[in-house]
Amino acid sequence: MATTLDKVEVVTVGVGWTGGIIAAELAKQGVQVVGLERGKARSTEDFQHIHDEYRYAIRYELMQDLSRETITFRNHRDERALPMRQLGSFLLGEGLGGAGVHWNGQTYRFLPYDLQIKTMTEEKYGKNKLGEDYILQDWGISYEELEPYFYKFEQTAGISGEDNKNSAPRENDYPTPPMKETPITKRFKDAAKNLKLSPYHMPSGNLSENYENPDGQTINQCQYCGFCERFGCEYGAKSSPNVTVIPTAEKTGKFELRTHANVTEVIYEGGKATGVKYIDLQTGEEFIQPADIVVLTSYVMNNVRLLLNSGIGRPYDPESRTGVIGKNYCYQILPGATGFFEEEKFNTYMGAGSLGASVDDYNGDNFDHSNLDFIHGGVIAITQTGKRPINNNTAPNDTPNWGKEFKSQSIKYYHRNLAVGVQGASIPHRNNYLSLDPEYEDIFGYPLLRLTYDYTEQDRNLHNYLTEKSAEIMKEMGASRVEPREISDHYSIVPYQTTHNTGGVIMGGDPETSAVNNYSQMWDVENLFVVGASAFAHNGGYNPTGTVGALAYRAAEGILKYREESGQLVKIVNDRKHA
Amino acid sequence: MKKVTEKKTSKMSRRRFIKNSSYAAGGAIGGGFLGTVLSKNLFGNNNENQGQKQGATNNESTNYNQALMYFTRQSDFEILSSATERIFPEDDNGPGAVKLGVPFFIDHQLAGSYGRNDREYMRGPFYPASDFQGYQTRLKRHEVFDVGIQAIERESKNQFDTSFVDLEGEQQDQILQKFQDGEVDLKGVTPTTFFELLRSATIEGAYSDPLYGGNNNMEGWMMKEFPGNYMSYINEIDKKDFIKKEPKALRAHIAH
Structure with a gap:
């Protein structure tokens, strides 16, 4: 029997970037917040032995323990979904700070085009550019409205960067200057300029200098040690919730963190969320934590799964195209090209997670799509993130993946290859969605989340076009041999691609087609906020964290507003074209 | 077995690798607390000697781990x-x-x-x-x-x-x-x-x-010219030429 605890004002499920931001902003205003985190506590002290590729990048020590819970996956609705038994395609975070501990720090803002993608696409290219199986939707908020929240996140995280004419317009400079120029970033920029493109230094959550944020938290200068993605930072130089918003929340005295607290259900009574049920993983005890306001701040997958397992909201049905929970799951398309340099060696073992250079000339609607068979695009970039030897054995395509030739070629080219890559936008399709699995369960007996996902024609066309552009840049960089990337026949759950999963609890202006309003408040349950990339109506052509941070600051403001006003914070705008 | x-034995023994290589100076740790903590390992050796000590253990006496x-x-x-x-x-x-x-x-x-x-x-x-x-x-x-x-x-x-x-x-x-x-x-x-x-x-x-x-003996890393575990490349990241460094293993991170 579950023990019912004393009621609190706000409870958050998950304490990563979004849970940390909500906790900090509310606690600073005197609101009592409890943060439930199913993993363990950790901080910079825990990362002093982090330079271990095998433990962290291969065996995934910082990631989710799948023996307790995973997802199931299938490409198509007529297939049987099977469990993702090992991590592969994406790396789910677990523990205090969530994926904000092991991210790279590449921190962009989505474009004005992203937020009004349906309106702007139809205005320019007519109503049927992609066909009716694609579910384009505006986000229910304009870029101008969201701009201050982007800046707020960048200030908290101390983002290092420089403005660019093709990126989203900025009211203020980045809090810190761009990271160092290296022979690799310079080479990319020179090539891009020769091709009449507009390169700029990648906006970075690995900081170019020591920085104190507006909450008084210090982030250190990046040392370019080359251990960033999949690792925590031993130097406190990668912006993470653990060095910013979590200590900010803690120093108010109004925030209580409970680790090893695995939430299994949101309790829903009389049209409202009354609290959450969780299991203490160390004792096995079950608790009910009542709260005035419940905020789901876990990763995309778990935000969706908790709603479905709690019977909250209308589940999406791809057949009738009704319902919203699980709808518009998107991923990211990864075009690119590898260049092999016979005569040169680069210091690719050095680097930082977001050390790089980018161009936005082929992102969003920055280029004309009238004669193209896709919409949107993506940021084309080179990165110098630190190549480690187990995971980097790049050799020309005709090389076997074991044996004598593999060994000599992978050693030869270790410091002699560079890659240009794209974060390609992902456009929702009616058959790509999240639902509950009918067969597989977690260790507590709750259904697993089921992912149904495959590449679309839009994805393939975008991939091919941007791969060609990437190869042009790589050629201009002087590679002796350029190999374009290929997109596989179907999406595979096996090889690592990207941890940029989005959608499932999307925001918008109309409750018929979206789950939350632009404060991340649920249309159906006014005291339940669902925050994170689960709110993305589609995935844009950038790494998502900058936009996640902006939405979280917007949600925090909404929660404070809701405490004063109650009710729905946003007026409904009906847009039934998709119904 | x-x-x-x-x-035949490896053509590139560890000693020869060290002899033939012109190492850049060891990476500076950017002015923080780690510099002090990490300058000694379990045996009290400084980082530069650490690799050779491991080599000696593996090559010249019994490795009981095997x-x-x-x-x-x-x-x-x-x-x-x-x-x-x-x-x-x-x-x-x-x-x-x-x-x-x-x-x-x-x-x-x-x-x-x-x-x-x-x-x-x-x-x-x-x-x-x-x-x-x-x-x-x-x-x-x-x-x-x-x-x-x-x-x-x-x-x-x-x-x-x-x-x-x-x-x-x-x-x-x-x-x-x-x-x-x-x-x-x-x-x-x-x-x-x-x-x-x-x-x-x-x-x-x-x-x-x-x-x-x-x-x-870190010979996998040496073949690939991967230096293992350095705390900082901040003074080298913008250099044009390839920099070859003596590899260091995590052993160097165990404080004395």
Whole structure:
């Protein structure tokens, strides 16, 4: 029997970037917040032995323990979904700070085009550019409205960067200057300029200098040690919730963190969320934590799964195209090209997670799509993130993946290859969605989340076009041999691609087609906020964290507003074209 | 084991590598608390001597870590050793899997959480998977290795009437290729799954920190000119020429 605890004002499920931001902003205003985190506590002290590729990048020590819970996956609705038994395609975070501990720090803002993608696409290219199986939707908020929240996140995280004419317009400079120029970033920029493109230094959550944020938290200068993605930072130089918003929340005295607290259900009574049920993983005890306001701040997958397992909201049905929970799951398309340099060696073992250079000339609607068979695009970039030897054995395509030739070629080219890559936008399709699995369960007996996902024609066309552009840049960089990337026949759950999963609890202006309003408040349950990339109506052509941070600051403001006003914070705008 | 261990010694011994290399000065740790903490290791040596100390331990005295934690029959371990050496052979670049300690690395890994898939979803039911759905066997990794190694020996005897460890290198490659191509019958797991595990574990053993028992004397890293574990490249990241550095292992991070 579950023990019912004393009621609190706000409870958050998950304490990563979004849970940390909500906790900090509310606690600073005197609101009592409890943060439930199913993993363990950790901080910079825990990362002093982090330079271990095998433990962290291969065996995934910082990631989710799948023996307790995973997802199931299938490409198509007529297939049987099977469990993702090992991590592969994406790396789910677990523990205090969530994926904000092991991210790279590449921190962009989505474009004005992203937020009004349906309106702007139809205005320019007519109503049927992609066909009716694609579910384009505006986000229910304009870029101008969201701009201050982007800046707020960048200030908290101390983002290092420089403005660019093709990126989203900025009211203020980045809090810190761009990271160092290296022979690799310079080479990319020179090539891009020769091709009449507009390169700029990648906006970075690995900081170019020591920085104190507006909450008084210090982030250190990046040392370019080359251990960033999949690792925590031993130097406190990668912006993470653990060095910013979590200590900010803690120093108010109004925030209580409970680790090893695995939430299994949101309790829903009389049209409202009354609290959450969780299991203490160390004792096995079950608790009910009542709260005035419940905020789901876990990763995309778990935000969706908790709603479905709690019977909250209308589940999406791809057949009738009704319902919203699980709808518009998107991923990211990864075009690119590898260049092999016979005569040169680069210091690719050095680097930082977001050390790089980018161009936005082929992102969003920055280029004309009238004669193209896709919409949107993506940021084309080179990165110098630190190549480690187990995971980097790049050799020309005709090389076997074991044996004598593999060994000599992978050693030869270790410091002699560079890659240009794209974060390609992902456009929702009616058959790509999240639902509950009918067969597989977690260790507590709750259904697993089921992912149904495959590449679309839009994805393939975008991939091919941007791969060609990437190869042009790589050629201009002087590679002796350029190999374009290929997109596989179907999406595979096996090889690592990207941890940029989005959608499932999307925001918008109309409750018929979206789950939350632009404060991340649920249309159906006014005291339940669902925050994170689960709110993305589609995935844009950038790494998502900058936009996640902006939405979280917007949600925090909404929660404070809701405490004063109650009710729905946003007026409904009906847009039934998709119904 | 006999065949592989008797091959000629590596062309690039650690001493020669050090002699022929012009190392850049050790990376400065950017002015923080770690500089003090990390300047000494367990033995009180400074970082520069650390690599040689490890080398001496491994080359010139008995490495008691090189014994079996998982395998029960030495013949299975010898088949594994021969197979890893074909996947990552000794050549002009330097040592192969056996000299790097890869077979012991795999044996030790199979005895622990890797071998038992401790952090992975192993609940049933189990169904055949499409090529895009990943690992779906009820066998754990240590069992996959058992089944796979026995099948290697069986295939070798069927095809060449000889034990796998006594085959010529090219014949061993033919057998391994059949596993990679899925042309062998295995019970409970696909041959391709087994081969991919064997292949990736071999590479992991060649290049992981020497603390795991592979990458002996950091020679895997030296072949690749990967310097291992430095705290900072802030003063070198913008330099144009390639900078070759003496490798350091995580051992350097154990404070005295």
